[in-house]
Amino acid sequence: MASVNYRTLAADILEGVGGEKNIATATHCATRLRLTLRDDAKANTAAVEKLPGVITVMKAGGQYQVVIGNDVPTVFAELGKISRFGGDDAPAEEAAKGNIFNRFIQMISAIFSPILWPLAAAGLFKAFLALAGNLGWLAPEDSTYVILNAAADALFYFLPLFLAITAAKRFKANQFTAMAIAGSLVYPSIVALNGTQANFAGIPFSVMNYTSSVIPIIVAVWLQGYLERFLLKILPSAIRNFMTPLLAMAIMVPLTLLTVGPATIFLANGLSSGITAMFDFAPWLAGAVMGGFWQVFVVFGLHWGLIPVMLNEIATTGYSVMMAPLLPAVLAQSAAMLAVAIRSNSAKRREVAFPAAFSGFLAGVTEPGIYGVNLPLKKPFYFGIAGGAIGGAIVAMGGSAANAFVFPSLIGLPAFATIGSFITLLIGTAVAIAIAFLLTFFFGPRETPDTVDAGVPGKADGGTAATPSAATIATGSVKVLAPVTGTAVALSEVPDKVFASGAMGAGLAIIPEQDTVHSPVSGTVQVAMKTGHAYGLKTDSGVEVLVHIGIDTVQMKGEGFTSAVTRGQRVEAGELLATIDRAKIKDAGFSDMTIMVVTNTKNLTAVVPVGQGHLDHGVPALDIEL
Structure with a gap:
């Protein structure tokens, strides 16, 4: 159907069924337009069946069904441009079922899915680079290190730009306009305003750091999609093509800075005050909260309110007690990734989980594993929270602290060795790792086998042997x-x-x-x-x-x-x-x-x-x- 003009086909179908006034309802399934006609006699079925791109016409269940094939969503969308029926075909993910949290996880997983492999590679790159720096092979001030660090860290630093593309596809927004909005959030002059009070047209607002952030750009692109569809309907055709992206950028960038940033900062500051107070009267509770929910804070960008407190602690007292529970938090999630890598029947999942666990343990880089493994599977994420909470409570009771701001990881372990009980810190971290790993290993999802490794069949939960991947074509x-x-x-x-x-x-x-x-x-x-x-x-x-x-x-x-x-x-x-x-x-x-x-x-x-x-x-x- 590559030669078919879908706009013409939609118009011809509309005429062939008796015009727009003869259609009561219109929808489509995977292969056919499903029309409810007011008067079947007005439809010229023989003419509709002869249209290029129409396979056949059938009547069933009170519907007039025009069979198109795989291209029916495109025809349906074109129908929406010339009538009150049809329109853009909403992706299946917009109809996700379940509670709000499940829909949120599905959305995040879908948006991250296209960039998982580069994200996993960048995480592994950062781990090896951190190891090289720790072993003295490369000095941070060396230009070689600077160049390699840029290559490894760019994806994380400019993460909003990458998410703008995938979010735009999901929310049916213009990808390049979305990238422009994301680029504005990480623009050098905006980044330089981080932590300050600014104003837009006389409206004051607090500026947060949007580099490496996730939720702000997703929210912005979601709203962008609605705004663009509204503008496309009301703007004259003569100016629509350039005024739609212009207005989208002019509205969404200030709107995001005025709303998402201040709201995040408000929540983060409240969270920071609460946890700081907890460390004064119940260190074990504060340790449990930090150890259990640190990765949740990172997902929502709330950690930006805690990092300045940690830096201030180190600057004024020489150490930060808030940082110690982060070690079990990060390593517990990494342990859950490792259990998935060992236990999952999905070769695709294992390929992501192994390097993600490695970069998490070695360098504290958990984004690839969180968004590609633990969060989509849910249970490993929960088990990581449980392990981190218990380990964090143990660490906090031992008075452990970090004397330098480092990524919580095996490489960063020396920073935790001199303040408080180092033995307690090791015990708490080991407990966190053990809980997350064992719970995920024994109770985590095994998943369905999707490939055969080196010709050895896998087993599904029901015990059925898997067969070679259908994507492998060796003999035509x-x-x-x-x-x-x-x-x-x-x-x-x-x-x-x-x-x-x-x-x-x-x-x-x-x-x-x-x-x-x-x-x-x-x-x-x-x-x-x-x-x-x-x-x-x-x-x-x-x-x-x-x-x-x-x-x-x-x-x-x-x-x-x-x-x-x-x-x-x-x-x-x-x-x-x-x-x-x-x-x-x-x-x-x-x-x-x-x-x-x-x-x-x-x-x-x-x-x-x-x-x-x-x-x-x-x-x-x-x-x-x-």
């Missing part, structure tokens, strides 16, 4: 795996004529026996319906696979479906796509039959179903010749 062929466990059914037996006819491509269907749906290939999620019932995947070799859960289940509007992936995310074969409630699907009167088709079958040499009878998810179901 691809194996597509069964996405669910159940009974295989020929595509011709599917009770939906579009799928049964093969119009959407060759494939098969499976009647599921479990409530989990897994990725059949390694590749990128091209489509993740916000209703959670359908996913489009594309392998590195260009094979496009659609996994459609149930028949007409789009009408359930997400009830009974919980997505585990987001659009644009990289997944490995066998990785969880969604969790479903089969009982709820059947109670709603729909079939839970899961259909898997290769939507670009016509571009391939052959697509042959090989799975028969009972299939476990992860076993070969289709053989593809490229």
Whole structure:
């Protein structure tokens, strides 16, 4: 469909169904426009079916369904530009379910996902550089050290710029405008105002340090998306293209500085005062709070209110008691990462967790592991908090303190050796590490196997052997795996004529026996319906696979479906796509039959179903010749 003009197609469909006035409602699923017409007789079905880009038209469930294929979101978006229907297709992640905290974690994980590998590499780079400096191989004032440090630290320092890009993709905002907003927050003259009182148009505000920050730019880009959509609707077309980014930058930069910064500083100062008071009357409690929640403070940028207090302690007394609990806090989270690296069945997760744990232990750089391992999996993060809290309380009771401002890490350990009980500090830190590691190792998520290491099959929680990654193409062929466990059914037996006819491509269907749906290939999620019932995947070799859960289940509007992936995310074969409630699907009167088709079958040499009878998810179901 590369040659199809989507704007023209949307207009032709609108005309073919009798015009905008004949449409009562319009929506879409993974493959088709679903229209409710006021008068079916006004629709010229024969003409609509002949349109370039339309596969077929069918009527079912009171809907007039125009089958487009994978490009239906684009057609739907174009429909929104010429009628009151359609519009931008919201990514699946915007419909995330669960409590606020779970949705927050999912959002943070999705935004960090594209930069995890560079982040992990930079963390490891910083660890090795710190080691070289500690061993005397490189002096901090040496130009070689300065250059390497810039290479290692730039991603962390300018983190808001990187997050602006990924957040803009999620919140459907202009990426370059988002980068301009982020760049303003870390602009040298703004950074120089850190900790001072400034004013904008006579409005006073406190300035915080936005370098390495996370939440401020995410909030700013989220608001930017709404602002841009509003401006695009009200601005005349003659000035829209340049006035939209101009106004977005002019409004969002001051707004962020006037609101997010002062609010963060207010909370951070309150937190700092409370913890300082706690150290006076209950050191063990203050140690538990610092040890348990330090990484939480970092995520929300609240640590900026505590760092000046630590620096002031060192400047006035020669040491900081507030810094001592940070050692168990950081190493407990690193221990949880290490347990995930050893215990997880996901090769993809292990590849992130091992270097993240190393950089955390050695140099105190935990960002890659927090955002790529512990926080997305939740339990390791909680276990790290538990270990850090107990270890922090022990350390604080021993009167431990740091006589220099260092990253809490094994390399920074000498800074904690001269004040208070060093033995107690080591015991508290060891306890924190042990708690986090053991809890994560025995009770943390094992995850689904997604690859085979050196040809050795992994095992899923249910004991099913994993098969080679479908993304690996050694002989010009691809194996597509069964996405669910159940009974295989020929595509011709599917009770939906579009799928049964093969119009959407060759494939098969499976009647599921479990409530989990897994990725059949390694590749990128091209489509993740916000209703959670359908996913489009594309392998590195260009094979496009659609996994459609149930028949007409789009009408359930997400009830009974919980997505585990987001659009644009990289997944490995066998990785969880969604969790479903089969009982709820059947109670709603729909079939839970899961259909898997290769939507670009016509571009391939052959697509042959090989799975028969009972299939476990992860076993070969289709053989593809490229």
